[in-house]
Amino acid sequence: MTRALLVALLCTVMACGSEDTGPDPEPVAPYFERGETPVGNVRISITDASRSRTLPLEIWYPADESARADADAGQSLAAFEPQAPRDAALADLLAAAPDCVRARTRSAYAAAPAAGDEPWPLVVFSHCHACTRFDVASVAEHLASYGIAVAAPDHEDNTLWDLLEGDVADVGSDFLEVRVADVSFVLDAVIAEDPALPAELRGRFDTSRVGVMGHSFGAATAGVVAGRDPRFRSGLAMAAPLSALGNAPEVEDLEAPFLFMVAQEDNSIGSLGNTLIRNEFGRLTTESLLVELKDAGHWSFSDYPGLVDLFAAGCGTGERQTEAGVTFEYLDPALAREISGGIAAAWFADQLLGDPAGTTLIEQGHPSGHVTVETVEP
Numbered sequence: 001m002t003r004a005l006l007v008a009l010l011c012t013v014m015a016c017g018s019e020d021t022g023p024d025p026e027p028v029a030p031y032f033e034r035g036e037t038p039v040g041n042v043r044i045s046i047t048d049a050s051r052s053r054t055l056p057l058e059i060w061y062p063a064d065e066s067a068r069a070d071a072d073a074g075q076s077l078a079a080f081e082p083q084a085p086r087d088a089a090l091a092d093l094l095a096a097a098p099d100c101v102r103a104r105t106r107s108a109y110a111a112a113p114a115a116g117d118e119p120w121p122l123v124v125f126s127h128c129h130a131c132t133r134f135d136v137a138s139v140a141e142h143l144a145s146y147g148i149a150v151a152a153p154d155h156e157d158n159t160l161w162d163l164l165e166g167d168v169a170d171v172g173s174d175f176l177e178v179r180v181a182d183v184s185f186v187l188d189a190v191i192a193e194d195p196a197l198p199a200e201l202r203g204r205f206d207t208s209r210v211g212v213m214g215h216s217f218g219a220a221t222a223g224v225v226a227g228r229d230p231r232f233r234s235g236l237a238m239a240a241p242l243s244a245l246g247n248a249p250e251v252e253d254l255e256a257p258f259l260f261m262v263a264q265e266d267n268s269i270g271s272l273g274n275t276l277i278r279n280e281f282g283r284l285t286t287e288s289l290l291v292e293l294k295d296a297g298h299w300s301f302s303d304y305p306g307l308v309d310l311f312a313a314g315c316g317t318g319e320r321q322t323e324a325g326v327t328f329e330y331l332d333p334a335l336a337r338e339i340s341g342g343i344a345a346a347w348f349a350d351q352l353l354g355d356p357a358g359t360t361l362i363e364q365g366h367p368s369g370h371v372t373v374e375t376v377e378p
Contacts, residue, residue: 027357031349032342032366035145038063038071040111041137043080044196046153046189048181055153055182057189058133060107060140061201062120062147067111074104077303080134086161093307100315100333102303107141112200114147119206121352124186124232125152126179126218126225128239128302129171130163130310135215136238137303142341148348149205150213151186155179158217163310171217173245179221180247183212184229209233209352213344215301216240216268224249226256234351236344238301239263241276251280259289259347259362261301261340264322265330267313268298271321281376289362290374291343293336295328300336331370339366 029035040063047054058080063071081090094101123143127135133152134140140150158175162168169175187210193202213236214222223242226235227249238261243251260277269276281290297314299305306315315333320326330336349358365371 025357025360027346027361028349028353028355029146031146031346031358031361032338034106034142034341035147035345037114037145037147038065038068038111039107039141039144040067040071040109040113041105041107042110042198042201044198046186046194046196048185051181053156053182055156055186056133057154057186058152059149059201060137060144061149061204062114062144063108063111064114067108070108070111071106074106075109076104077102077134077137079105079109080132080137089161089164097304098306098315100304100306102138102333102337105137105141107137107144110198113204119204120147120149121209121211121348122149122151122187122190122205122207123211123213123348123352124183125150126183126212126214126221127152127155127159128216128218129158130160130168131215131302132160135218135302135304136340138337139213139301139341139344142345143348146345146349146353148345148352151190153182153186155182160308163308171245173247176217176220176224176245176247179217180224180228183221183225187229187231207231211235211348211352214238214240216298220245220247223251223254223258226258227254230255232256234258234348236347237261237277238340239266239298240269241273241280243280244273244276251283252285254284255286257286257288257351258284259291259343261343262290262292263296263298263300263314264292264294265296265318265320265328266298267318267321274321281374284376286376288376289347289359291362292372293331293339294370294372295331296336296370297330300331300333301340303337305330305333335368335370339368339371342366343371
């Protein structure tokens with residue numbers, strides 16, 4: 001039972017008094033729709049000398065109006081890996097990819113940043129096991145279109161390219177610690193205005209308004225980061241529990257509000273994994289949300305479900321986790337990405353932009369009817 005439900009039941013029994021405050025406030029923007037600001041993206045490499053570790057880093061940010069046409073035209077997904085041998089590997093995968101994979105972005109590479117000197121909130125993203133920094137590029141673009149920048153590193157040794165080479169780090173508590181350090185180092189690099197950061201972007205990030213977001217193994221990463229590094233004010237976890245690998249801190253000790261996104265037909269972590277997520281949500285003591293997507297699979301949140309066999313759960317036909325032996329069609333990938341981007345934008349608008357009605361929009365659900373929501377009130 002969630003804390004909100006318990007409070008509601010107690011108030012029913014005890015006749016708690018309350019004044020009618022009228023209808024809930026309207027959100028500042030229709031977050032399920034793309035924002036009005038064009039989006040730019042740029043990739044750099046940053047090096048953590050203390051760990052002798054170099055990370056490719058992708059940054060999405062609000063772009064100047066002059067970049068609108070280029071952003072609308074977008075880039076091929078292949079553009080994210082311009083260096084050999086990863087460029088050829090990605091090109092080959094995309095040539096054989098199913099229609100589930102998003103072929104083009106809606107961002108302009110190295111575009112001039114939006115005019116003005118108001119700094120942007122920042123969300124650091126941690127990708128899934130054997131994935132890439134552009135795992136959820138659609139969600140990153142959606143956030144940037146509302147004025148929230150996103151920085152996403154490749155967790156080297158645990159990427160798609162390591163998988164294809166047959167030498168990918170295992171999912172486990174040891175490499176989780178490497179990932180956690182990667183995420184905190186990304187924020188360190190932004191704060192220190194790392195020399196690799198383009199001059200136009202230096203000073204444009206509000207490092208007092210920072211969130212963390214992760215997919216799968218990245219969700220566990222986000223949970224540990226948020227528990228250890230107080231600079232991260234809130235989190236969003238897609239398709240995985242926060243504490244399954246046992247790394248401290250405990251969920252009950254998290255002070256940062258979290259939003260969990262559950263793929264109800266997730267045949268990667270399975271029904272047991274989803275049960276763990278729901279149990280964790282029930283143990284949180286901060287204002288948090290549990291959002292479940294009907295007919296979604298583990299990679300429904302991603303830009304490339306079906307790109308390789310490991311990413312199949314979310315593309316085409318699958319077997320239900322909620323009804324044993326029953327086959328079904330996964331939620332349309334484009335719709336799943338639209339829902340995911342809208343939820344992320346509304347959540348971080350509440351947490352980082354000061355629009356509490358963003359959460360109200362999530363609680364109202366998505367017009368498609370594929371979203372259910374539970375809340376924990378502080």
